[in-house]
Amino acid sequence: MTIITRVEALDIRFPTSRDLDGSDAMNAAPDYSATYVILHTDQGEDVTGHGLTFTIGRGNEICVAAVNSLASRLTGQRLEDITQRMGEFWRELTSGDSQLRWLGPEKGVIHLASAAMINAIWDLWAKRESKPVWKLLADMSPEQLVNCLDFRFVTDALTPEEAISILKRRESGKAEREAELRKNGYPAYTTSAGWLGYSEDKMRRLCREAIDDGWQHFKQKVGGDIEEDRRRAAILREEIGEERTLMMDANQMWDVDESIVNMRRLAEYNPHWIEEPTSPDDILGHAEIRRRLGNIGVATGEHCHNRVMFKQLMQAEAIDYCQLDAARMGGLNEVIIVLLLAAKFDVPVCPHGGGVGLCEYTQHISMFDYIAISGSLDGRLLEYVDHLHDHFVDPVQIRSGHYLVPDSPGYSITMKPDSRINYTFPDGQAWQ
């Protein structure tokens, strides 16, 4: 038995804006930050659950406050009571207090806060079972998994029964797929060379280093001045050649018509997809862009706030790639629903990585997806960004552009105690 005795929320920020790491056309100078949750238990400091949600600096304190407002819903609960009825628990945390739900519902700061807390529960559960999260999930029966999910608002597209049959379909071959991942890793792309604030020299150097390390797929930021976007695309193409993949990410800068005009001008650089061309809420706009762009893929999801939005994006045939975010959706439970929806609508999931700890999370999601849900690597690429991994106890391991299978128990999101102290805002050493 494990009782959650206290929910601690930390405001952790990294001054990434100093070097313009993570910069894009919408977010010129982000400070990668985490609202970091620790679930303390009656089993002492060796048994704690960790989770975080990602923000880009100012306002992280609002997310911390939201965690504190929700904390009483976890304090005093037995882990086993939660995990036995995980789907119901999820609904209670996200909707059980209607005064707090009013702040969303299931979106914005309150949902980000729920995500950090729910992911911390999964981390604690997996640690108690001595398994990495992907394995905890992959070992569950279809019925156990479906019991973890809340299908409210999606049953017109996916019922629990359908979810069970999707999972049953993949029961055979799980061990082979796990063995394959252990041998080859999970394929990935890198965003690290293409940040908007990087100079031409820095982009070229980072491309060359990445190619030496075996990377085949690269992402570029666009959405600034279109001539400048073209110039940078030409530089990247020159460095990576025609045979490697180039994705483009506009971070919501354009209107619908503008997206089409601009992408036609960038088409000569053969982009694999255009990510977040326009507002993340514009489902029909994405569908229109996709229809008119033809052979350039449309990707979105890092700002898609819940399963209902993804359901509609898929129903409207608005996206070619689903870029769900592990810390923006209401934690792993909601992520799994989206994986199932994506399997049903045959949309490859390429999760949003980077930030603080997002790569650590998403490796579990994509590996579980491959083993137990989609059974396919076609069109799937995990995002990789090479910042801040050294702050984690169990950081991602990359080999030749592939994620290696994580084996430590939990969700790989536990941050080193020194990092937590030094980067706490505003008192940590990093902020003095």
Ligand SMILES: C[C@H](O)[C@@H](O)[C@@H](O)[C@H](O)C(=O)O
């Ligand atoms: C502000 C952030 O770095 C974003 O630019 C980043 O998440 C980006 O959209 C990505 O796809 O990695």
Ligand SMILES: [Mg+2]
């Ligand atoms: Mg993006």
